[in-house]
Amino acid sequence: MKKLRFRNIGTFSVLFSLLLFCSGCWSSKEVETLAFVTLSSFDYTQINGQDFWTAATLTMKPPSSQGQGQGNTSGSNNNMEQLIIGQGSTMQVAIRNYTAKLPAVPFYGYATGFIIGEEAAKKKAPEIIEHYARYWQTRPRDIILVCKGEAKEILKAGGTTDRSFSEEVSQFIDLQATNSGKSYGMYFSTFVSWLTSTDRDAVLPQIKIIPLEPDNKKSGDNPKTEGSIIEGLGVFQAGHLVGWLDQEQTIGFLLLTQKINKGPFSIPVQKDKTMFNYFLTHSTYKVKPVVTNQKISYQVTIETKGEIDENNGLPLTKEDIAQLEPVISERLKKILTATVNQAKTYQADFLGFSEKLHKQDPKTFHALGSEWRKAFVNANVEITVKAKIISTGRLKEKLVINPTD
Amino acid sequence: MFMIVISTAILLIPGITAEKAAESAWLSVLIALAVGIVNLMLIYYLGKRFPKLTLPEYAGILLGKTLGKVLTFGYVLFFLIISITVLREFTDFLNMNLMPETPPYVFQTGLMIVAAYAVVKGIEVIVRVNQFILPLFILSLAVLLALAVRDMDLNNLQPFLDKGVLSVLDASLVPIAWFGQIVVLVFLFPKVNQAEDILKNGILGIIAAGILLTFINIATITVFGPEYTGEMYFAFLYLAKYIKFITIQRLEFLVIFIWVSGIVVKVAVMYYLETMTLVRMFSLKNKKYVLLGLALLNIIPPNLLFESPLDVGYFLKNIWPSIGLTFELLIPGLLLLLTIIEKKKVRRYH
Numbered sequence: 011m012k013k014l015r016f017r018n019i020g021t022f023s024v025l026f027s028l029l030l031f032c033s034g035c036w037s038s039k040e041v042e043t044l045a046f047v048t049l050s051s052f053d054y055t056q057i058n059g060q061d062f063w064t065a066a067t068l069t070m071k072p073p074s075s076q077g078q079g080q081g082n083t084s085g086s087n088n089n090m091e092q093l094i095i096g097q098g099s100t101m102q103v104a105i106r107n108y109t110a111k112l113p114a115v116p117f118y119g120y121a122t123g124f125i126i127g128e129e130a131a132k133k134k135a136p137e138i139i140e141h142y143a144r145y146w147q148t149r150p151r152d153i154i155l156v157c158k159g160e161a162k163e164i165l166k167a168g169g170t171t172d173r174s175f176s177e178e179v180s181q182f183i184d185l186q187a188t189n190s191g192k193s194y195g196m197y198f199s200t201f202v203s204w205l206t207s208t209d210r211d212a213v214l215p216q217i218k219i220i221p222l223e224p225d226n227k228k229s230g231d232n233p234k235t236e237g238s239i240i241e242g243l244g245v246f247q248a249g250h251l252v253g254w255l256d257q258e259q260t261i262g263f264l265l266l267t268q269k270i271n272k273g274p275f276s277i278p279v280q281k282d283k284t285m286f287n288y289f290l291t292h293s294t295y296k297v298k299p300v301v302t303n304q305k306i307s308y309q310v311t312i313e314t315k316g317e318i319d320e321n322n323g324l325p326l327t328k329e330d331i332a333q334l335e336p337v338i339s340e341r342l343k344k345i346l347t348a349t350v351n352q353a354k355t356y357q358a359d360f361l362g363f364s365e366k367l368h369k370q371d372p373k374t375f376h377a378l379g380s381e382w383r384k385a386f387v388n389a390n391v392e393i394t395v396k397a398k399i400i401s402t403g404r405l406k407e408k409l410v411i412n413p414t415d
Numbered sequence: 416m417f418m419i420v421i422s423t424a425i426l427l428i429p430g431i432t433a434e435k436a437a438e439s440a441w442l443s444v445l446i447a448l449a450v451g452i453v454n455l456m457l458i459y460y461l462g463k464r465f466p467k468l469t470l471p472e473y474a475g476i477l478l479g480k481t482l483g484k485v486l487t488f489g490y491v492l493f494f495l496i497i498s499i500t501v502l503r504e505f506t507d508f509l510n511m512n513l514m515p516e517t518p519p520y521v522f523q524t525g526l527m528i529v530a531a532y533a534v535v536k537g538i539e540v541i542v543r544v545n546q547f548i549l550p551l552f553i554l555s556l557a558v559l560l561a562l563a564v565r566d567m568d569l570n571n572l573q574p575f576l577d578k579g580v581l582s583v584l585d586a587s588l589v590p591i592a593w594f595g596q597i598v599v600l601v602f603l604f605p606k607v608n609q610a611e612d613i614l615k616n617g618i619l620g621i622i623a624a625g626i627l628l629t630f631i632n633i634a635t636i637t638v639f640g641p642e643y644t645g646e647m648y649f650a651f652l653y654l655a656k657y658i659k660f661i662t663i664q665r666l667e668f669l670v671i672f673i674w675v676s677g678i679v680v681k682v683a684v685m686y687y688l689e690t691m692t693l694v695r696m697f698s699l700k701n702k703k704y705v706l707l708g709l710a711l712l713n714i715i716p717p718n719l720l721f722e723s724p725l726d727v728g729y730f731l732k733n734i735w736p737s738i739g740l741t742f743e744l745l746i747p748g749l750l751l752l753l754t755i756i757e758k759k760k761v762r763r764y765h
Contacts, residue, residue: 018536019543025529026544026679036521037514146511150639150657151664199657203640372574 045114046070047121048091048176051161052101052138054130064127065104066095066162068176069112090174093165101141118145122180123153123198125217127161131244131251136205139249143202150199153183156214156244156251167219170237179217182240187215188268191261191275191290193240205249209368209375209382211358213263216242216254247358247383255352262349265293265312265342266361274316279341281334287320288338288397299367301374307390308363314342317401326402338397350391359386416597417620418545418552419684420451422677423501424593424628425556426508426649426670429635431732434645435586438572441632443587448625450587451594452618454744458597459614461751462604470601470750471692477753484696486746490602491692493742495712497596498685500727500735502526503717505678507724512652513671523714526682531706533683534690538606541683548676553627555669559651560630562658562666567637588736590628594621595743602688648724686713 046069053064068091096108109116126138142148157164169178187193193215204212222237243255243263255263261275274289292315300307318326318334326334353361364382368375378385432440465473470490475483505526506519533541576583597617607613635650638657644650655670689709694702721727 018540019547022529022533022536022540022544023547025532026676028525036517146515150653151659199639199643199653203643206642206646207640208642368577369570369573372577 039115039117043114044117045112047116047118048174049122049165049179050124051127051165052124052130052134053127053160053162054134061099062097063099063101063104063130064095064097064160064162065101065108066093066165067108067116068093068165069116070174091168091176093162095162101138118147119149121147121149121152122176123155125155125157125161125164126214126251128156128158128251130161131156131214131246133250135246135251136249139202139205142198148198150197152198153180154196154198154201154214155179155183155217155240157217158254164217164219164238167236167238168234170220170222170239175238179238179240183215187240188264189272191264191273192242192257193260194243194264205246207365209359209365210362211248211360211383212246213243213255213360214246215240216244218242245353245356245358245360247356252358253352253356255349258345259349259352262345263361265314266295266297266310266346266349269294270314277316277338277341277345279334279338281324281337284322284324286318286322286324286334288316288318288341288399290314290316291400292316297361297363297366299363299370301367301371304374305390306367306374306385306388307392308366310346310391310393311396312342312346312393313396313398314338315398315400317403318399319401319403321402321408323408325408327407330407331399331402335397335399338399339395342395342397343393346393346395347391350393354387357383357387359383363389363391416600416617417624418549418677418680419596419599420594420621421624421628422552422674422681423504424590424624425631425677426651426674427504427731428590428593428628429632429644429650430647431589431728432586432632433636433641433650434732435578436583437578437641437645438574438636439576439578439583440586440636440641440644441572441629442576443583444590444625444629444632446584446587447590447594448621448629450591450744451597451621451625454595454747455597455600455617455621456614457744457747457751458600459617461747461754462601462610462613464751464754465604466610467605469603469605469692469695471696474750477750477757487692487696490742491689491696493738494599494685494689494692495709496738498682498689498713499716499720500730501678501682501685502713503721503727505675505682506717507727508649508652508674511724512649512667519718520714523717526679527686527710527714529679530683530686531710533679534687534706538603538687541680541687544683545680548680552673552677555673556627556631559655559658559666559669560634562660562663563634563638563654565660566657567634569637571637571640572633588740589731592736592739592743594625595739597621598743598747599684599688601747602692648728682713686710 048068048070050065050067055062071090071092094108094111096104096106096111098104098107124142126135130138165175169175171178183195187195194213196213196215201212201214204210217238217240219236219238222235242257243260244251245253245255261277264270264275270290270293273291277288277290278285279288294313296311298309300309324330324334350361353359359382364375364386375382428444429440432443436443471483471487474486477483478486502523506522509522510517510519533544600613600617604610604613631651635644635654638654639647639650647653652667652670655667656665658664658666686709690702690705693699693705693709699705721730
């Protein structure tokens, strides 16, 4: 009897495994028949009142063709990726048109993400995001970037190193964007979560084209003169791109919205006409909404820790450090104030202040209704910065160099 | 019981409850848990009054032969609705996330063959398979939830009750109907070896399912925010796709294992109850034809009744709670009331 039961369970397990592993044979594909998409871009414009989309994509070249034709590529993809462009009246038509140029089936399961062009981000970002979110191969950790001008130009320009462009970009977002203070490591799901939230606006890391240093240019008939780097942020209000944050404002955004513990951010500070550098390694932030007589204000407290190892000749005794800290605090306060003012100019609460108000005082927030952005613009923001210098590197007060005779 | 409740709930409940109750959706699951325990007690005390009989048998005693058969047939339809919906959810999940080109009938037929084998071999085989799957199921869920912790932002759970208490109560209707599927016990009561332990073990099972489901709800809301979670069909699958811990990623295969294995058990139980109830109801000697007929009734309608996943979503949110609560709470409740009124009749069957 027991034997029989085990046989039954065994047969059941075999049938179950067959169901689990074999029922998808219809959807199976050979690797050789797939074109692995690594990074895509969407551009949009209107021509004679008609929508005009450009979808571009980088796909991995088949191993046999990698390394051929060095110095003869359209971009910086270092012969690992090839650029394919399609155009059409809808996003899908544009995608279908670039698909027609591929001998294999595009596969997005290993794509790193996509870039939105300026015009598309201004006018059609919600549509692009919704389309991407509905697609079954989209992954929540796909990266998403925005650029000035056309996004396909970024794909053409490629990266700045010898690695594949998509790998370069995704690694920078994963490891460097937030930690270096250059931009923000945004993923698709976080961006959608911010876009769909009822109390905050969103930002996207900005990718831009730069001229390449001579060492990085490829030799040959067609040398590579441009590459792309991630720097700064694009600001979205109600799902549409409304402006940009420069380098300092990006640092301001990070300090006002993140707990920094992996820096350092390099912040140049001036004291008595001498420039030195504050390496910000840690920071905490506290945003406290205060509602008095139906007037909303925010008390922001930022505490930072960092070190000075580029002192430009400034002595670093205990007394000197005590004098430098207020100077750094003042400099950081200026950066933060500029960021808050920029947010108010764009009427976009990407700093999450209204979100804080919503969570702390939902009654007041709901009373604002659709005017919550206006309330943020009118709110007084009081910023307090306490900057500490916790290290001066491996040296003490000053490295005394003997003058030559 | 645990598997019947949680196997399909893990993927669908977070999206459905977050759509209505936003950041407080997790509370709706806890409310459902409490109602589920009440439901179990109701079923237990009803079954205890007829320890050797199943619902079709004592429904005839309490309501008369004709009404008893009508009620029993109603339950067969109820189980059929559950299995048809589950089969459609199963194919939608695989078509939308994994194998878009495979025809739905392939998945449904494959699953029904496995379920039919289990039904032919009896409830014990289904239970033993469940015993084998259960630890793997819980372990997979625990791994996924543990790895999601570092991406959770608990601030997303605030402000508490932002949409009001009513929205949470409204959101709890769907999970209440889900927990109510433990009503299968009224058909299995005489088959349980230690009937006196049903209440204790059942409550433990419901609490475990409720707590796990609450954690799953909290995890999806804290990672994706309430609004985005509410927009998704399969929020928990998306969470598994999001998890990245050092080099550990692409863990959705665990969700697929959980989902497929859980659904096989659930469909097998429903199929078993449909078959055995019909066989007993019409005193049939050969159950093969019933099995075949019911297999066709399970495979064909999912694609005819629901044109798209939108229809399934609409059914689960708007129609299913009233059907579920009628068969899971109302009818057993009324039958229990009848047993109290007609004490003499009941005493004979102890």
